[in-house]
Amino acid sequence: MLSVPRLEASQGLRQEKLQxxxxxxxECSSNHQLVDVGEAAFVTALNIMSATLFSIDCAQFNSDSTQELKETTRAIIKVMTTFNLVDLFPTLKPIxxxxxxxxSRSCxxxxxSILEDRINQRLKISAASTDYVQKNDLLEALLDYSQSKPSEFPKEHIKHLLLDLFVGGTDTTAVTVxxxxxxxxxxxQVMLKARNELWDVxxxxxxxxxxxxxxxxxLQSVIKETFRFHPTGPLLIPRKAEVDTEIxxxxxxxxxxxxxxxWAIGRDSSIWSNPDSFDPDRFLRREIDVKGQHFELIPFGSGKRMCPGYPLATRMVPLIVATMIHNFEWKPEKGMKPEEMDISEKFGGALKKVVPLKAFPISLKVQSTPIEP
Structure with a gap:
């Protein structure tokens, strides 16, 4: 699913969700409505993921069910990363x-329940129709493999794999955006420069x-600076030493x-000049990528066990951001100056904003020349 050829072949699907x-x-701009940026990004990322997995959309903008799904997804990540006394004192596990x-069981x-419904619906449809046309998605591939090798990959394993992809591939993207x-x-000035680059290119x-x-x-420098300044996974995924190792x-x-x-590496003054300032230009002056080779910036980890979602995330995040700023100017909530916007962080597995970002989009479709700040 995350190989380059498959991602190239599914570009149209992602373009549809971005539209x-x-x-x-x-619509929000026309109605002078605030946009909950995190939720809009979550819906887009979730629908890209669910269309890849099941060939359907799972979320809608301004939907109570979508909000519930987002809260459930974030609750799973929070539970997974909460300090648990049972890890230190296993005898407490029954308590x-x-x-x-x-x-954890509840979330x-x-x-x-959602995943089982999708799996059972697909099996029911394929069994009931003699001229069933297979879907070009991951669920179809997993079901085919499970049916051909049930002892090696039972159907029960499918939902576990889909859960990892469903949870891991949506909230992290939304938080980053x-x-x-x-x-x-x-x-x-950063938004102006990024937008003018989009208009030129x-x-x-x-x-x-x-x-x-x-x-x-x-635009890529803006994304990299965000990875440095507010890394979505501030402690990456935990590792374990296989043997005694000296470092x-x-x-x-x-x-x-x-x-x-x-997070601490990104704020280290011995590595970065003015580390507490948001300065995308620093990446125009230094050749640093996020592929795991430059250890001062490894938001996806490094080596053979780096985040498998890297190829998709490095496509989705710039595309969603570019879509948001290409033909829209964004203003904070009424009565707030841009520099007064809250950037407090809340750690819960992913590094989230304490105060969700809500802003007014202003359509620039009628403009004929780049605006000045």
Whole structure:
């Protein structure tokens, strides 16, 4: 699903979801309504993921069910990363003193219910029709494999795999987009520069496509600076030492759990000049990528076990941000100056904003020349 050929073949699907996002922002702009940027990004990311997995959309803008799904997804991530006394004192497991297992079963059970419905519907449709046309999605591939090798990959395993993809591929993207938009709304000159680059490269009235991203170095710098300043996974995914290992004179005992604090690396003044300032230009002056080779910036980890979603995330985040700023100016809520916008962080597995970003989109379709700040 995440191979380059498959991603190239599914560009049209993502473009369709981005057009729905653009239409929604236009509607809000026409009605002078605030946009909950994080939720809009979540709906878009979730529908891209669900269309890839099941060939359907799972979310709608301004929907109570979508809000519930987002809260459930975030609750799963929070439960997974909460300190649990049971890890230190296994004898407490039957008691579950912090109710973490109870919360986990409840949250995961809600997502499992959705996934089981999708699986059962697909099996029912394929069994009932003699001229059933197979879907070109991951669920179809997994069901085919499960039916051909049931002992090796039973159907029960499908929902576990889909859960990982469903949860891991949506909220992290939405959180990153929300941080990008927060920072560029706080810095109007950054938004202006990114938009003018889009107008120069893509054009005023053309859709932004994935093939354009490589020709937008400033937009890529904005994304990288957000990865540095507000990394979605500030401690990455925990690792474990397979053997006793010595690093810089320290002995890491076998089976130690290891957390890499990339939030602290991104704020280290010995690595970055003015680390507490949002400055995308720093990446125009330095050749640094996020592929895991430059250890001062590893939002996806590094090596063979780096985030498998890297190829998709590095397409989705720039595309969603570009769609949001290409033909829209964004203003904070009434009575608030851009520099007064809250950038407080809340750690819960993913580094979220304490105060969700809500802003007014202003359509620029009628403009004929780049605006001045």
């Amino acid at each position: 729905k996002l653009c239409d929604y922002i236009h 579950d003193p912090q109710r973490i297992m109870h919360k 995961v059970g809600q997502i499992y 929300e941080w990008v938009m927060t920072n560029i709304i706080r810095c109007p 893509v054009g005023r009235n053309n859709e932004v496509k994935e093939s354009d991203i490589s020709r937008l170095p400033y 810089n004179g320290y002995i890491i005992p076998k089976n130690s759990q290891i957390l890499v604090n990339i």
